[in-house]
């Protein structure tokens with residue numbers, strides 16, 4: 459039995475029902491770079507017609523440099539963009555369905571908002587940041603939804619670094635200074651619908667802060683800014699974070715990245731055990747192949763799709 463099959467079996471035993479991926483919407487470009495991307499207008503309102511309330515500091519609009527992201531390996535090469543965009547559309551559908559379409563348990567039966575999502579993995583280097591960024595870009599393409607990408611990997615704040623916001627205040631400032639206004643630290647980007655919360659000022663006790671009661675308040679405040687937004691956290695690896703269980707419990711959904719052919723089966727099982735049965739868990743099989751001579755295949759699956767997408771003969 460493969461890692462994938464075992465992980466799915468575990469999910470089934472825990473009673474969770476992974477959502478079916480919907481067919482991809484019509485998006486002939488297949489590109490993650492949205493055609494609607496433009497610099498945020500100075501008043502900070504990015505959508506034409508919706509009930510959205512997100513604004514952030516428009517004066518600090520972050521430029522998303524797709525070429526630089528590609529060079530740093532966090533976006534696929536152009537010739538693989540279409541395939542990846544398709545895979546992310548498949549990945550995001552059940553996430554959106556759970557978040558907005560009543561797939562989630564009623565409020566009294568859950569501990570966290572279904573619109574909050576933690577991207578994690580058992581071990582380092584499995585593709586959390588790659589997945590968080592590409593998923594955020596794909597979610598930002600949704601006309602009716604926006605996404606807040608939080609950098610929660612304090613030891614390796616890769617999101618903040620690649621987006622050039624490492625020196626901006628962010629999550630850790632919110633955790634250490636309760637008087638800080640959450641929205642004032644939110645940075646709009648020139649990709650419509652995408653907002654970034656940098657990691658913020660370094661702290662010795664970052665791990666403990668991420669699992670603090672204040673973190674729950676911050677996540678809750680962020681998702682409360684706009685009823686149409688998804689709050690997405692790029693987090694540290696589960697098995698390297700002593701507070702991972704508490705952190706996971708603050709999120710309604712967890713996307714666990716599994717690097718095909720690399721992540722030991724036991725690590726996946728242990729990480730799933732730590733996450734527990736609170737959040738809805740989806741698995742992403744990440745074929746992080748760097749050798750383009752073998753096609754640089756990106757394999758993703760979520761819930762029920764995982765076995766199908768993962769049948770690459772590598773497990």
Ligand SMILES: Nc1ncnc2c1ncn2[C@@H]1O[C@H](COP(=O)(O)OP(=O)(O)OP(=O)(O)O)[C@@H](O)[C@H]1O
Pocket residue numbers: 530531532579581582583584585586587588589611614616695744745746747748756
């Ligand atoms: N699907 C993919 N295709 C190609 N390369 C990938 C893919 N996923 C990840 N990578 C590459 O693998 C490396 C690790 O990915 P990433 O930084 O996203 O992992 P991580 O889990 O966030 O690591 P860390 O634990 O160090 O934060 C990066 O160099 C990234 O470019």
Ligand SMILES: [Mg+2]
Pocket residue numbers: 586587588611614616
């Ligand atoms: Mg990372």
